[in-house]
Amino acid sequence: MAKELNEDSGFQVSIKTLIGIGAAMATVISMWFMLQADIALAMESPVAPPPDVSRMEFDMKDKNIRLSIENTEKAVEELKINLRRMEDKIDKLR
Numbered sequence: 302m303a304k305e306l307n308e309d310s311g312f313q314v315s316i317k318t319l320i321g322i323g324a325a326m327a328t329v330i331s332m333w334f335m336l337q338a339d340i341a342l343a344m345e346s347p348v349a350p351p352p353d354v355s356r357m358e359f360d361m362k363d364k365n366i367r368l369s370i371e372n373t374e375k376a377v378e379e380l381k382i383n384l385r386r387m388e389d390k391i392d393k394l395r
Contacts, residue, residue, distance in 0.1 A: 303309070
């Protein structure tokens with residue numbers, strides 16, 4: 302048989318359980334207010350952080366990288382020419 306709940310029915314809760322419920326409620330409420338404060342602060346000052354790299358520094362690095370690529374291309378062309386010469390010398394030796 303199931304017990305019915307009515308005005309006269311009651312239940313027992315230990316002190317330990319009440320303290321646990323109170324601590325959980327305090328934690329949730331404090332987290333809520335901290336979140337609201339963070340949101341308000343973020344809405345007040347939406348300042349973008351300063352850029353890590355200035356435009357001049359970016360341009361200088363870009364030029365340096367492009368120059369390195371061009372130098373690498375020249376070195377590869379020289380190696381191809383040397384390889385062709387070596388292949389020709391090997392063919393002549395055979």
